[in-house]
Amino acid sequence: MSKPVAFSTPDIQTPDGAADSYLAHPDDVAAHPGVLLFPDAYGLRPAIREIMESIAGEGFTVIAPNLFYRSGRAPVLPMPDHTDPAAHAEFFEKLGPLRAALTPEKSLQDVAAYLNYLAASEFCLPGPSAVVGYCMGGRLALRTAAAYGRLIAAAASFHGGRLADPAMSDSPHHTLGDATAELLVAHASSDGSMPPEQIDLLERTLTTAGVPHTSVVYPNTQHGFTMRDTAAYDEQAYQRHLTDLVALLRRALPAG
Numbered sequence: 001m002s003k004p005v006a007f008s009t010p011d012i013q014t015p016d017g018a019a020d021s022y023l024a025h026p027d028d029v030a031a032h033p034g035v036l037l038f039p040d041a042y043g044l045r046p047a048i049r050e051i052m053e054s055i056a057g058e059g060f061t062v063i064a065p066n067l068f069y070r071s072g073r074a075p076v077l078p079m080p081d082h083t084d085p086a087a088h089a090e091f092f093e094k095l096g097p098l099r100a101a102l103t104p105e106k107s108l109q110d111v112a113a114y115l116n117y118l119a120a121s122e123f124c125l126p127g128p129s130a131v132v133g134y135c136m137g138g139r140l141a142l143r144t145a146a147a148y149g150r151l152i153a154a155a156a157s158f159h160g161g162r163l164a165d166p167a168m169s170d171s172p173h174h175t176l177g178d179a180t181a182e183l184l185v186a187h188a189s190s191d192g193s194m195p196p197e198q199i200d201l202l203e204r205t206l207t208t209a210g211v212p213h214t215s216v217v218y219p220n221t222q223h224g225f226t227m228r229d230t231a232a233y234d235e236q237a238y239q240r241h242l243t244d245l246v247a248l249l250r251r252a253l254p255a256g
Helices: 046-056 085-101 106-119 137-150 196-209 233-250
Strands: 005-008 009-012 016-028 034-038 061-065 129-134 152-158 181-190 213-222
Touching: 005 046, 009 106, 009 137, 009 152, 016 046, 016 106, 034 046, 034 106, 034 137, 046 061, 046 106, 046 213, 046 233, 061 106, 106 129, 106 137, 137 152, 137 181, 152 233, 181 196, 213 233
Parallel strands: 034 061, 034 129, 129 152, 152 181, 181 213
Antiparallel strands: 005 016, 009 016, 016 061
């Protein structure tokens, strides 16, 4: 049975300013394993809160930062109308400079602050954390697992894009051999940002490096299948992702 959940919106201090965030944890007096969640490009919003609270209800403390905090508090840009292709295109045109400014180096600098927040929180057990990310957040989750070694016990990416692009010098697959975490990488069956050849390359890379992992394609899904407020949402895949994610967290993290 899921636990009652408490929710708040703390700021996390980083070298470049305060990152507004969502925090969800079981509403009890106990400490629980920590999970760092990276949203998709649309950022913090009710759909992300719903996912966080579902995870927290299973016995975890979950923090999700506004990845674009340098450009303002969430929502940095209003959510586009997904029935309007022009509005969707305009959103990503405006988001482009923000994403370009959030380099892998800046992202990983921020991750240090996020992990320190979890480590200092009264709601978190001591020990390694887990990371989970969606879309662009999935790419950051894998980078975090590679960069932070044994501080990360588990990492999951859901419909992450360009995870194994040979043309990109900063493609996550180049450094994933450094990861010691157990990885879960769940792909959409129809995703132009993660075609079959990249899925195959990622699988070969992880297997050759001996990184414990599960790479799986959710059938009949599109990029973004976990996000209830997008046209790609798939209820069956959403529920499966929660089941798979919670199973990973329970295997990898200390019991609360």
